[in-house]
Amino acid sequence: MSIEKVRDNVYAITDGSTAGNVTAYVLPSQIVFVDSGMNIPIMKKFRAHIEEKTGKKATTLFLTHEHGDHVFGNQIFEDCEIITSKITLEAMIHSKEHNWTPENLEEWKKNSEDPAALEGLKIVLANKTFEDEYVLADGDVKVIVKRTGGHTEGSSYVYCPNYKVLFAGDNLFNHSFPWGGNPTSNPIKWIEAIEEYLSLDVEHYIPGHGSTSDREPLEEFLTYLNKVITFMKEMMAEEITEEEILEQADKIEYYPPRREEWKALTLKKWYDVLSN
Numbered sequence: 001m002s003i004e005k006v007r008d009n010v011y012a013i014t015d016g017s018t019a020g021n022v023t024a025y026v027l028p029s030q031i032v033f034v035d036s037g038m039n040i041p042i043m044k045k046f047r048a049h050i051e052e053k054t055g056k057k058a059t060t061l062f063l064t065h066e067h068g069d070h071v072f073g074n075q076i077f078e079d080c081e082i083i084t085s086k087i088t089l090e091a092m093i094h095s096k097e098h099n100w101t102p103e104n105l106e107e108w109k110k111n112s113e114d115p116a117a118l119e120g121l122k123i124v125l126a127n128k129t130f131e132d133e134y135v136l137a138d139g140d141v142k143v144i145v146k147r148t149g150g151h152t153e154g155s156s157y158v159y160c161p162n163y164k165v166l167f168a169g170d171n172l173f174n175h176s177f178p179w180g181g182n183p184t185s186n187p188i189k190w191i192e193a194i195e196e197y198l199s200l201d202v203e204h205y206i207p208g209h210g211s212t213s214d215r216e217p218l219e220e221f222l223t224y225l226n227k228v229i230t231f232m233k234e235m236m237a238e239e240i241t242e243e244e245i246l247e248q249a250d251k252i253e254y255y256p257p258r259r260e261e262w263k264a265l266t267l268k269k270w271y272d273v274l275s276n
């Protein structure tokens with residue numbers, strides 16, 4: 001694990017050791033964390049390190065969305081407010097009942113690169129929700145959490161205008177092909193979300209996966225996403241078969257996916273949304 005100092009008062013782990021990236025915003029009287037990753041011992045160390053370094057206490061954990069690689073460290077923050085969009089909490093409850101079964105969790109543990117990553121895992125849900133937007137103010141520093149959808153319907157970003165840092169969650173996979181095959185994934189909302197990020201006063205964008213960046217990877221992704229959507233719509237208007245459209249869309253150049261099977265499932269999902 002290496003802790004990245006994004007700028008004064010903002011720290012992150014983006015080296016993949018927590019699977020999904022995690023962030024800490026140090027505010028005047030407290031620390032706010034965003035996402036809890038999928039490595040319990042590392043998340044515990046991260047929290048302790050930032051608390052020790054700053055002499056402040058964690059009060060809040062924001063969750064960008066419901067995927068296990070962003071929420072399986074929640075138990076480290078049981079004494080905090082764990083806040084997410086209502087839609088994300090509903091998705092977590094659904095996963096807890098259907099996907100995060102003891103058998104599946106055993107499977108996740110086995111497949112983890114770090115055998116200790118999920119030792120003692122306990123599913124902890126958010127304990128506070130918002131519909132579309134939530135603002136935490138501490139002195140003159142604000143943290144704005146806003147739901148946009150995109151990667152998933154509940155996906156939200158966490159933006160601190162004072163520090164000019166935006167944590168995007170999985171609406172950003174910097175320099176790799178994103179996962180967009182979730183049942184509620186929506187490429188149109190995704191485009192609007194990226195455009196919104198670019199319209200804000202931000203110097204450092206922290207993605208859900210990949211390295212912290214300036215605007216460049218966002219612009220690149222936006223160009224790609226617009227190209228795919230325009231292409232699919234044009235082909236649909238000409239009544240070309242789904243199979244042919246997906247085959248051609250697959251050839252539009254972009255970064256490779258982090259997992260091979262992701263690309264075809266993502267393009268298929270985007271096609272389904274556009275054709276309905």
Ligand SMILES: [Zn+2]
Binds near residue numbers: 067170
């Ligand atoms: Zn995700």
